[in-house]
Amino acid sequence: MTQPAGGRIAVAMRMHPGPGGLHTIAGVIARHRGDIKSVDIASETDQEARVYLEIELPGELSSAQLVDDLRALPVVTDVMLVNTLQNIYGKRVIIMGGGAQVGQVAIGAISEADRHNIRGERISVDTIPLVGEAALADAVRAVARLPRARALVLAGALMGGDIERAVREVRERGLLVVSLNMAGSVPDAADLVVTDPVQAGVMTVMAIADTAKFTVDRLQRRIF
């Protein structure tokens, strides 16, 4: 890894486990005017915690001094600069609903993501088969809390009620929502309605890909 000046950096640390450690680390990062964007305790035993952080550094600052200062903390045993998850896994398309439809949408989305990733993009296709209005509404709302999520495909035969409200909420937060042509009110709430599941997957990936000439806002219709 080179040590870039400024921008988003990612740090993998090993440290002594337990409450308070993160507070100490956050203090050092704040003194460097770093802005913590994510933290994950990747694993934790009685002896050791593995912690993964992504940090935004001001333009003129080098990551080397920050890494040295973190390494000097008694609670820290090892610090390594790594690639960000954005660089490795990139933007995420989330597909949820019935297993039969989710699988077919995934086929289309994965094939299309392959074509863009070969040209240097990074697009992931993440799925969960789920049943029930409450479970799906909860999962739709939680997409807003998933890192790097850019688009959601609702792949089922009947979805409405609180799922429709959840779709409108996440669209307001900037998420693109595509719906299969199905019963219920979710298609009315989506940005785009696509009848063929493979095509739905392809179109969703095209809509978020930088290497595709496809813009939802410029479409003459929203149902395909």
Next chain:
Amino acid sequence: MTQPAGGRIAVAMRMHPGPGGLHTIAGVIARHRGDIKSVDIASETDQEARVYLEIELPGELSSAQLVDDLRALPVVTDVMLVNTLQNIYGKRVIIMGGGAQVGQVAIGAISEADRHNIRGERISVDTIPLVGEAALADAVRAVARLPRARALVLAGALMGGDIERAVREVRERGLLVVSLNMAGSVPDAADLVVTDPVQAGVMTVMAIADTAKFTVDRLQRRIF
């Protein structure tokens, strides 16, 4: 949301943006003997940051007092208890490699996850089509940093070299690795080698599902 005493809780907050805010929050949580497990800045504008935290609380403590103390911070504008991502999206199977094979493994894994999720589990199937030894080795190693990842399927026609080393590293960290029957040294390094991609997806989900009677350690052979 009920307010459980102890265990893992999830909090969605709105706060003023900028460096140092997380340090303040981590201080309050440490005073409550809470152990921060993950933090994500879900979105950030000049006016507002949306922050999502998961926190482990000691058994006897209620989350209500912690939420009140967070809400009282000047930097915080809103605090809401929400469902954890573990409860909503559950364990993750990660599939990576060539688009054709990743799509077929996904079909098997999604169908099988559907059968378990209907019985109350939560299993997600997450994928990325990727090409190239360095890109794949990097992506394999980064699975150790992905929250809730439990198993990895390598779905390609030829994988070896540094990808093999990365597979051995993540297996040592407790990840189950399944490989398609392919050229290169990755099948030698995997827990399980499966020839049919749909079957590979099904078996991987069965191996991590609580509702399945399938244990990799009890298999009489590792190549199918």
